[in-house]
Amino acid sequence: MPTYTTDHSSSVLQTHSWRTASNSAAYLLPHIQPNMHILDIGCGPGTITLDLATRIPQGHITGVENTASPLDSARTLAHAQNLTNVDFQVADIHALPFADNSFDIVHVHQVLQHIADPVQALREMRRVAKPHGGIVAARESASSTWYPDNDGIAAWLELTERMGKAKGGNPHPGRYIHVWAEQAGFARGSIRKSAGAWCFSSPEEREYWGGSMEGRFRSSGFAKMAVEEGYASVEELEVIARGWREWVEEEMGWFGLLHGEILCWK
Template sequence: MAAAGHNKYAAGYGQVKHHEWRTAENSASHLLPRLQAMVKETPQLKLLDVGAGPGTISASFAKYMPDGQVTATDISDEILGRAKEHADSVGVKNIQFQKANVYELPFPDSSFDIVHVHQVLCHLDAPPDAIREIVRVTKPRGVVALRESEMKMWCIFPELPPLLQFHEIAAKTLAANGGQDKGGRQLVSWTMKAGVAREDITASFGTWCYSTPDDRLAWAGSMMERLKTGQMRGKAIELGIATEQEIDDMVNAWDEWSKTDDAILGIMNGEVLVDKK
């Protein structure tokens, strides 16, 4: 599903198991100090998590603001159901779920103290339009927190040739579907194009690190599923950037990588905090 005139989420929801690895601690550290400071001043804080996916980050936020309220949105009823199941499983009560499209958020102006968006803009064909809508629903003196992966900046060991090829086709297929393969480095630019003054933007970079056996399995398992049955396989073959055999080699390489004790993957992420006037 997509807003009229825009591309849809091409990755699909069948291969997002690795999203469940994400928490506020490992994926929103640029926001946490500000969130904790704001909770001290406003215990009944309202936070919107746009494109929340399986809701693991949303539920993490909720624990930092026990007297506040988290609203988690996504375009998929299926994934929102999974997010609710996760919240219930970890005992989070101060959270609600609502279907919504980032280009047309169903909330009045100035509804939330904090609006958080994580790995959503890179899948969109018009990120500044989405940011403009996100800023709209943020209260004056509120905060917008954005974080997007930088597809061009991965660091992997061992450097298995099929995994280096996978990195290339992952970026190319994202761009071919209308997404952004250089999202992290463009966050400040997109935010300014959405009408935010440069002096109201704080920029940073953060990383993901997959190195423990569980971390490697979470990442590699999802990548293998995308290669076996996901949209990436068909798109790579359609574009002529990988053969069936090469894709099968990538599946085997991810399996090998996940079982290698000294294997590691680092991914760079661009980050922005907006202080709304």
């Protein structure tokens, strides 16, 4: 099993907590019905999960994560929003603890890139999706670009890709997740491919995105692992952190992240 290199530190959860169904799963929303049962895998702090819960008032959603650490916050947020059609539990995407044909929709967002066997994960997602209309939905990053040129951000991309591969992951696989889906048993004609993007350019957006990235390289499980396992020095991490801060303070700063998306019908 690979290590999830970005862990669930406060700076990481800051990034994940910005995510909603609207900004991270818009490709899926037209297919949601009010009485559906949904499985959200890799739910983290639960913000996408809870946004989906509001769209299925007669249904139910289960959010799962491979560790318990972010789930208390997710439950607290659900309670604060008075959402009762949701539950959270620990589960391994490679061997889901659910019966065959259990869910109308099985969803992942930026999960397949971090795991040991994404094809097996998609097989499991397919297994627990209902027949005759059940949907498996996945969205994974494909590529990043930014303005202006920034050596620290370039070093960030190189380091995160190198560590992800060394830990058994597949960094930025959005351009070929449909290939994995076919290998997992979905018929080619049942796979719908699309693309979506995030863009951060306003002062508030730059502070959110770049500030959280700066924090990751100053204090997080990722930073600790990078140094302890010899992927980078403290000084190299500081170059990356400063690069993100420089980008935040650049009035013309712009960052784009392209995602590949698939909807697969069982």
